[in-house]
Amino acid sequence: MNHINPSYRSKFKSKRSATEIAKAIVERDRFALSKAITLVESSDPTKKQISTEIADYLANHTSTKSIRIAISGSPGVGKSTLIEKWGLQYVNQGHKVAVLAIDPSSSVTHGSILGDKTRMEELGQHRNAYIRPSAAGLTLGGVHHATRESIRLCESAGYDIILIETVGVGQSESMAAEMSDIFVLLLLPGAGDEIQGIKRGIVELADIVAINKADEDRIQLATESAKSYRNALSLYHHPILEWRVPVSMISGLRGFGINLLTDQVNAFCKLSKEKGEFDAKRIKQDIDWLYKTIEQEVGLLMYNNPNISDTLTNFKSQIIEGKRSTHSLINELRSLIQRTYDNQ
Ligand SMILES: Nc1nc2c(ncn2[C@@H]2O[C@H](COP(=O)(O)OP(=O)(O)OP(=O)(O)O)[C@@H](O)[C@H]2O)c(=O)[nH]1
Ligand SMILES: [Mg+2]
Incomplete structure:
Protein backbone atom coordinates (compact mmCIF):
# COMPACT_ATOMS: atom_id res chain seq x y z
CA MET A 1 0.00 0.00 0.00
CA ASN A 2 3.02 2.24 -0.13
CA HIS A 3 2.43 3.57 -3.59
CA ILE A 4 -1.11 4.74 -3.34
CA ASN A 5 -1.75 8.33 -4.10
CA PRO A 6 -3.79 9.66 -1.11
CA SER A 7 -6.27 11.24 -3.51
CA TYR A 8 -7.26 7.76 -4.63
CA ARG A 9 -8.22 6.90 -1.10
CA SER A 10 -10.65 9.75 -0.86
CA LYS A 11 -12.02 8.95 -4.31
CA PHE A 12 -12.68 5.43 -3.17
CA LYS A 13 -14.50 6.55 -0.11
CA SER A 14 -17.42 7.33 -2.33
CA LYS A 15 -18.91 4.23 -3.87
CA ARG A 16 -17.62 3.53 -7.36
CA SER A 17 -19.37 1.44 -9.94
CA ALA A 18 -18.01 -1.87 -11.13
CA THR A 19 -17.05 -0.32 -14.46
CA GLU A 20 -15.17 2.52 -12.79
CA ILE A 21 -13.20 0.09 -10.66
CA ALA A 22 -12.52 -2.14 -13.68
CA LYS A 23 -11.34 0.82 -15.77
CA ALA A 24 -9.06 1.94 -12.95
CA ILE A 25 -7.56 -1.57 -12.81
CA VAL A 26 -6.79 -1.45 -16.52
CA GLU A 27 -5.08 1.89 -15.88
CA ARG A 28 -2.83 0.05 -13.41
CA ASP A 29 -4.35 1.58 -10.29
CA ARG A 30 -3.18 -0.59 -7.40
CA PHE A 31 -5.81 0.65 -5.01
CA ALA A 32 -8.57 -0.36 -7.42
CA LEU A 33 -6.90 -3.76 -7.74
CA SER A 34 -6.89 -4.25 -3.97
CA LYS A 35 -10.49 -3.10 -3.76
CA ALA A 36 -11.52 -5.60 -6.46
CA ILE A 37 -9.70 -8.45 -4.71
CA THR A 38 -11.46 -7.57 -1.45
CA LEU A 39 -14.78 -7.75 -3.30
CA VAL A 40 -13.81 -11.15 -4.73
CA GLU A 41 -13.11 -12.40 -1.22
CA SER A 42 -16.45 -11.21 0.09
CA SER A 43 -19.47 -13.45 0.60
CA ASP A 44 -21.87 -10.51 0.60
CA PRO A 45 -24.24 -10.97 -2.39
CA THR A 46 -24.09 -7.29 -3.44
CA LYS A 47 -20.30 -7.28 -3.35
CA LYS A 48 -20.25 -10.59 -5.20
CA GLN A 49 -22.40 -9.03 -7.91
CA ILE A 50 -20.03 -6.06 -8.26
CA SER A 51 -17.03 -8.38 -8.51
CA THR A 52 -18.80 -10.41 -11.20
CA GLU A 53 -19.43 -7.24 -13.18
CA ILE A 54 -15.78 -6.23 -12.81
CA ALA A 55 -14.68 -9.67 -14.01
CA ASP A 56 -17.01 -9.49 -17.02
CA TYR A 57 -15.76 -6.05 -17.99
CA LEU A 58 -12.13 -7.11 -17.68
CA ALA A 59 -12.65 -10.34 -19.62
CA ASN A 60 -13.66 -8.19 -22.58
CA HIS A 61 -11.07 -5.48 -22.20
CA THR A 62 -7.75 -7.03 -21.27
CA GLY A 276 -0.27 -26.56 -27.71
CA GLU A 277 -0.48 -27.52 -24.04
CA PHE A 278 -0.12 -24.11 -22.46
CA ASP A 279 -3.47 -22.68 -23.53
CA ALA A 280 -5.14 -26.09 -23.49
CA LYS A 281 -4.22 -26.51 -19.82
CA ARG A 282 -5.70 -23.13 -18.89
CA ILE A 283 -8.91 -23.94 -20.73
CA LYS A 284 -9.10 -27.34 -19.03
CA GLN A 285 -8.53 -25.69 -15.65
CA ASP A 286 -11.41 -23.28 -16.34
CA ILE A 287 -13.75 -26.04 -17.43
CA ASP A 288 -12.83 -28.23 -14.45
CA TRP A 289 -13.46 -25.29 -12.16
CA LEU A 290 -16.82 -24.64 -13.79
CA TYR A 291 -17.89 -28.22 -13.12
CA LYS A 292 -16.55 -28.19 -9.58
CA THR A 293 -18.45 -24.97 -8.84
CA ILE A 294 -21.64 -26.35 -10.37
CA GLU A 295 -21.36 -29.43 -8.16
CA GLN A 296 -20.89 -27.25 -5.09
CA GLU A 297 -23.70 -24.86 -5.98
CA VAL A 298 -26.12 -27.63 -6.92
CA GLY A 299 -25.24 -29.43 -3.69
CA LEU A 300 -26.03 -26.28 -1.73
CA LEU A 301 -29.31 -25.77 -3.55
CA MET A 302 -30.35 -29.26 -2.60
CA TYR A 303 -29.27 -29.07 1.01
CA ASN A 304 -31.21 -25.82 1.31
CA ASN A 305 -34.37 -27.38 -0.10
CA PRO A 306 -36.55 -28.19 3.00
CA ASN A 307 -38.04 -31.28 1.43
CA ILE A 308 -34.64 -32.76 0.64
CA SER A 309 -32.98 -31.71 3.90
CA ASP A 310 -35.83 -33.31 5.94
CA THR A 311 -35.44 -36.52 3.98
CA LEU A 312 -31.69 -36.48 4.57
CA THR A 313 -32.23 -36.10 8.32
CA ASN A 314 -34.56 -39.06 8.20
CA PHE A 315 -31.99 -41.06 6.16
CA LYS A 316 -29.33 -40.34 8.75
CA SER A 317 -31.43 -41.94 11.49
CA GLN A 318 -32.06 -44.93 9.26
CA ILE A 319 -28.32 -45.36 8.74
CA ILE A 320 -27.71 -45.06 12.49
CA GLU A 321 -30.39 -47.66 13.19
CA GLY A 322 -28.94 -49.89 10.45
CA LYS A 323 -32.38 -50.29 8.89
CA ARG A 324 -31.51 -49.80 5.23
CA SER A 325 -28.52 -49.86 2.95
CA THR A 326 -27.03 -46.58 1.79
CA HIS A 327 -27.51 -47.88 -1.73
CA SER A 328 -31.30 -47.99 -1.39
CA LEU A 329 -31.33 -44.60 0.37
CA ILE A 330 -29.39 -43.06 -2.50
CA ASN A 331 -31.85 -44.50 -5.00
CA GLU A 332 -34.76 -43.06 -3.03
CA LEU A 333 -33.01 -39.70 -2.83
CA ARG A 334 -32.39 -39.74 -6.57
CA SER A 335 -36.11 -40.25 -7.24
CA LEU A 336 -37.03 -37.53 -4.76
CA ILE A 337 -34.65 -35.04 -6.42
CA GLN A 338 -36.05 -35.92 -9.80
CA ARG A 339 -39.65 -35.39 -8.64
CA THR A 340 -38.74 -32.13 -6.88
CA TYR A 341 -37.16 -30.64 -9.99
CA ASP A 342 -39.70 -32.09 -12.47
CA ASN A 343 -42.43 -30.28 -10.56
CA GLN A 344 -40.73 -26.89 -10.77
N1 LIG B 1 20.25 -21.39 5.04
C1 LIG B 1 19.20 -21.00 4.36
N2 LIG B 1 18.11 -20.57 5.01
C2 LIG B 1 17.05 -20.17 4.27
C3 LIG B 1 17.04 -20.21 2.85
N3 LIG B 1 15.84 -19.77 2.42
C4 LIG B 1 15.11 -19.48 3.51
N4 LIG B 1 15.83 -19.71 4.62
C5 LIG B 1 15.38 -19.50 6.02
O1 LIG B 1 14.34 -20.44 6.31
C6 LIG B 1 13.37 -19.83 7.17
C7 LIG B 1 12.00 -19.96 6.54
O2 LIG B 1 11.96 -19.21 5.35
P1 LIG B 1 10.60 -18.75 4.65
O3 LIG B 1 10.98 -18.11 3.38
O4 LIG B 1 9.76 -17.98 5.58
O5 LIG B 1 9.92 -20.16 4.39
P2 LIG B 1 8.46 -20.45 3.86
O6 LIG B 1 8.54 -21.73 3.10
O7 LIG B 1 7.90 -19.29 3.14
O8 LIG B 1 7.67 -20.69 5.21
P3 LIG B 1 6.09 -20.73 5.46
O9 LIG B 1 5.48 -19.62 4.67
O10 LIG B 1 5.94 -20.57 6.93
O11 LIG B 1 5.62 -22.08 4.97
C8 LIG B 1 13.82 -18.40 7.37
O12 LIG B 1 14.50 -18.31 8.57
C9 LIG B 1 14.74 -18.14 6.20
O13 LIG B 1 15.72 -17.17 6.47
C10 LIG B 1 18.23 -20.67 2.20
O14 LIG B 1 18.33 -20.73 0.98
N5 LIG B 1 19.28 -21.05 3.00
MG1 LIG C 1 6.12 -18.15 3.47
Missing part, protein backbone atom coordinates in the same frame (compact mmCIF):
# COMPACT_ATOMS: atom_id res chain seq x y z
CA SER A 63 -5.38 -9.74 -22.33
CA THR A 64 -2.06 -9.98 -20.59
CA LYS A 65 0.37 -12.69 -21.55
CA SER A 66 1.28 -14.00 -18.15
CA ILE A 67 3.01 -16.93 -16.54
CA ARG A 68 1.38 -18.36 -13.42
CA ILE A 69 3.96 -20.08 -11.25
CA ALA A 70 2.97 -22.05 -8.14
CA ILE A 71 5.68 -22.38 -5.50
CA SER A 72 5.06 -25.14 -3.02
CA GLY A 73 6.90 -26.97 -0.27
CA SER A 74 6.67 -27.77 3.43
CA PRO A 75 6.40 -24.95 5.97
CA GLY A 76 9.75 -23.23 6.40
CA VAL A 77 11.31 -24.64 3.22
CA GLY A 78 12.02 -21.09 2.08
CA LYS A 79 9.20 -20.22 -0.34
CA SER A 80 8.77 -16.58 0.69
CA THR A 81 12.53 -15.98 0.79
CA LEU A 82 12.84 -17.37 -2.74
CA ILE A 83 9.87 -15.35 -3.98
CA GLU A 84 11.49 -12.16 -2.67
CA LYS A 85 14.71 -12.81 -4.62
CA TRP A 86 13.09 -14.28 -7.70
CA GLY A 87 10.46 -11.55 -7.83
CA LEU A 88 13.17 -8.88 -7.66
CA GLN A 89 15.01 -10.49 -10.56
CA TYR A 90 11.83 -10.45 -12.60
CA VAL A 91 11.00 -6.80 -11.84
CA ASN A 92 14.57 -5.83 -12.65
CA GLN A 93 14.12 -7.49 -16.03
CA GLY A 94 11.10 -5.23 -16.63
CA HIS A 95 8.33 -7.60 -15.58
CA LYS A 96 5.45 -6.79 -13.28
CA VAL A 97 5.19 -9.34 -10.49
CA ALA A 98 2.15 -10.24 -8.40
CA VAL A 99 2.50 -12.50 -5.38
CA LEU A 100 -0.59 -14.31 -4.14
CA ALA A 101 -1.02 -16.95 -1.48
CA ILE A 102 -3.06 -20.08 -1.07
CA ASP A 103 -3.38 -20.86 2.57
CA PRO A 104 -6.58 -22.75 3.39
CA SER A 105 -5.41 -23.00 7.00
CA SER A 106 -6.00 -19.29 7.34
CA SER A 107 -9.71 -20.08 7.11
CA VAL A 108 -9.32 -21.82 10.45
CA THR A 109 -6.63 -19.78 12.16
CA HIS A 110 -7.56 -16.45 10.58
CA GLY A 111 -3.83 -16.04 10.10
CA SER A 112 -1.99 -15.63 6.85
CA ILE A 113 1.27 -17.05 5.56
CA LEU A 114 2.12 -13.79 3.95
CA GLY A 115 0.69 -11.70 6.72
CA ASP A 116 3.94 -10.24 7.94
CA LYS A 117 5.45 -9.77 4.47
CA THR A 118 8.77 -9.52 6.26
CA ARG A 119 10.40 -12.03 3.95
CA MET A 120 9.43 -9.90 1.00
CA GLU A 121 10.28 -6.47 2.25
CA GLU A 122 12.24 -5.24 -0.74
CA LEU A 123 9.90 -6.75 -3.31
CA GLY A 124 6.95 -5.29 -1.43
CA GLN A 125 8.42 -1.80 -1.87
CA HIS A 126 8.94 -2.13 -5.59
CA ARG A 127 6.56 -0.19 -7.80
CA ASN A 128 6.23 -3.11 -10.22
CA ALA A 129 5.41 -5.67 -7.58
CA TYR A 130 2.12 -6.35 -5.84
CA ILE A 131 1.90 -8.64 -2.83
CA ARG A 132 -1.45 -9.80 -1.60
CA PRO A 133 -1.66 -11.74 1.66
CA SER A 134 -4.04 -14.69 1.75
CA ALA A 135 -7.57 -13.91 2.83
CA ALA A 136 -8.65 -15.17 6.20
CA GLY A 137 -11.93 -16.78 7.10
CA LEU A 138 -12.80 -18.27 3.72
CA THR A 139 -13.98 -21.81 3.07
CA LEU A 140 -11.80 -24.10 0.95
CA GLY A 141 -13.95 -23.36 -2.09
CA GLY A 142 -13.80 -19.67 -1.17
CA VAL A 143 -9.99 -19.69 -1.12
CA HIS A 144 -9.95 -21.40 -4.51
CA HIS A 145 -12.40 -18.94 -6.05
CA ALA A 146 -10.72 -15.87 -4.53
CA THR A 147 -7.24 -16.87 -5.69
CA ARG A 148 -8.35 -17.74 -9.22
CA GLU A 149 -10.17 -14.44 -9.57
CA SER A 150 -7.29 -12.52 -7.99
CA ILE A 151 -4.92 -13.95 -10.58
CA ARG A 152 -7.16 -12.59 -13.36
CA LEU A 153 -7.46 -9.21 -11.69
CA CYS A 154 -3.68 -8.93 -11.34
CA GLU A 155 -3.24 -9.88 -14.99
CA SER A 156 -5.75 -7.23 -16.02
CA ALA A 157 -3.66 -4.71 -14.07
CA GLY A 158 -0.66 -5.68 -16.22
CA TYR A 159 1.11 -8.15 -13.92
CA ASP A 160 2.70 -10.72 -16.20
CA ILE A 161 4.49 -12.89 -13.63
CA ILE A 162 2.13 -14.38 -11.05
CA LEU A 163 3.86 -16.14 -8.18
CA ILE A 164 1.52 -18.21 -6.03
CA GLU A 165 2.92 -19.27 -2.68
CA THR A 166 1.20 -22.29 -1.30
CA VAL A 167 1.81 -23.84 2.04
CA GLY A 168 2.69 -27.51 1.68
CA VAL A 169 -0.09 -28.90 3.80
CA GLY A 170 -3.74 -29.81 3.28
CA GLN A 171 -5.23 -29.37 -0.14
CA SER A 172 -3.35 -26.28 -1.11
CA GLU A 173 -0.97 -27.96 -3.57
CA SER A 174 -3.66 -29.52 -5.71
CA MET A 175 -5.51 -26.22 -5.61
CA ALA A 176 -2.36 -24.41 -6.76
CA ALA A 177 -1.78 -26.97 -9.50
CA GLU A 178 -5.33 -26.40 -10.72
CA MET A 179 -4.71 -22.70 -11.33
CA SER A 180 -1.07 -22.42 -12.38
CA ASP A 181 0.89 -23.02 -15.59
CA ILE A 182 3.94 -24.33 -13.77
CA PHE A 183 4.35 -26.03 -10.42
CA VAL A 184 7.67 -25.54 -8.65
CA LEU A 185 8.30 -27.81 -5.68
CA LEU A 186 10.90 -26.83 -3.12
CA LEU A 187 12.53 -29.56 -1.07
CA LEU A 188 15.13 -29.52 1.65
CA PRO A 189 18.49 -31.24 1.56
CA GLY A 190 17.86 -34.58 3.24
CA ALA A 191 16.70 -38.02 2.36
CA GLY A 192 13.23 -39.22 1.62
CA ASP A 193 9.74 -37.83 1.42
CA GLU A 194 8.85 -38.97 4.92
CA ILE A 195 11.62 -36.93 6.47
CA GLN A 196 10.53 -33.89 4.50
CA GLY A 197 6.93 -34.34 5.54
CA ILE A 198 5.89 -34.52 1.91
CA LYS A 199 2.60 -36.12 1.09
CA ARG A 200 2.46 -38.83 -1.53
CA GLY A 201 1.59 -37.52 -4.92
CA ILE A 202 2.98 -34.02 -4.52
CA VAL A 203 6.27 -34.77 -6.20
CA GLU A 204 4.30 -35.99 -9.20
CA LEU A 205 2.58 -32.60 -9.46
CA ALA A 206 5.92 -30.87 -9.96
CA ASP A 207 7.13 -29.48 -13.28
CA ILE A 208 10.32 -28.22 -11.63
CA VAL A 209 11.97 -29.44 -8.44
CA ALA A 210 14.53 -27.41 -6.53
CA ILE A 211 16.48 -28.49 -3.48
CA ASN A 212 16.54 -25.25 -1.52
CA LYS A 213 18.94 -24.14 1.21
CA ALA A 214 21.74 -25.84 -0.73
CA ASP A 215 24.19 -23.46 0.87
CA GLU A 216 27.11 -23.57 3.27
CA ASP A 217 27.60 -27.00 4.79
CA ARG A 218 24.60 -28.59 3.10
CA ILE A 219 25.92 -28.88 -0.46
CA GLN A 220 26.89 -32.51 -0.05
CA LEU A 221 23.53 -33.49 1.41
CA ALA A 222 21.71 -31.44 -1.24
CA THR A 223 23.65 -33.18 -4.02
CA GLU A 224 22.63 -36.58 -2.66
CA SER A 225 18.98 -35.50 -2.34
CA ALA A 226 18.96 -34.14 -5.86
CA LYS A 227 20.30 -37.43 -7.14
CA SER A 228 17.71 -39.53 -5.32
CA TYR A 229 14.84 -37.30 -6.46
CA ARG A 230 16.11 -37.44 -10.04
CA ASN A 231 16.00 -41.22 -9.78
CA ALA A 232 12.54 -41.21 -8.24
CA LEU A 233 11.20 -38.82 -10.87
CA SER A 234 12.59 -40.86 -13.73
CA LEU A 235 9.87 -43.42 -12.91
CA TYR A 236 7.05 -40.94 -13.63
CA HIS A 237 5.81 -39.73 -16.95
CA HIS A 238 5.22 -36.01 -17.06
CA PRO A 239 1.98 -35.04 -18.88
CA ILE A 240 4.22 -33.44 -21.52
CA LEU A 241 6.20 -36.52 -22.51
CA GLU A 242 9.24 -34.61 -23.75
CA TRP A 243 9.63 -32.75 -20.45
CA ARG A 244 12.10 -34.15 -17.97
CA VAL A 245 11.40 -32.59 -14.59
CA PRO A 246 14.65 -30.84 -13.67
CA VAL A 247 15.97 -31.20 -10.13
CA SER A 248 18.46 -28.49 -9.25
CA MET A 249 20.08 -27.09 -6.14
CA ILE A 250 19.37 -23.54 -5.13
CA SER A 251 19.61 -21.15 -2.23
CA GLY A 252 16.81 -18.63 -2.07
CA LEU A 253 18.60 -16.81 0.71
CA ARG A 254 21.86 -16.39 -1.19
CA GLY A 255 20.15 -16.00 -4.56
CA PHE A 256 22.08 -18.93 -5.91
CA GLY A 257 20.45 -20.95 -8.74
CA ILE A 258 17.58 -18.53 -9.32
CA ASN A 259 18.67 -17.71 -12.88
CA LEU A 260 18.52 -21.39 -13.54
CA LEU A 261 14.94 -21.55 -12.27
CA THR A 262 13.98 -18.74 -14.65
CA ASP A 263 15.61 -20.61 -17.55
CA GLN A 264 13.73 -23.77 -16.59
CA VAL A 265 10.43 -21.88 -16.43
CA ASN A 266 11.10 -20.36 -19.85
CA ALA A 267 12.06 -23.72 -21.33
CA PHE A 268 8.92 -25.30 -19.90
CA CYS A 269 6.68 -22.55 -21.28
CA LYS A 270 8.34 -22.76 -24.69
CA LEU A 271 7.84 -26.51 -24.91
CA SER A 272 4.34 -26.40 -23.54
CA LYS A 273 3.36 -23.68 -26.05
CA GLU A 274 4.94 -25.60 -28.93
CA LYS A 275 2.91 -28.64 -27.96
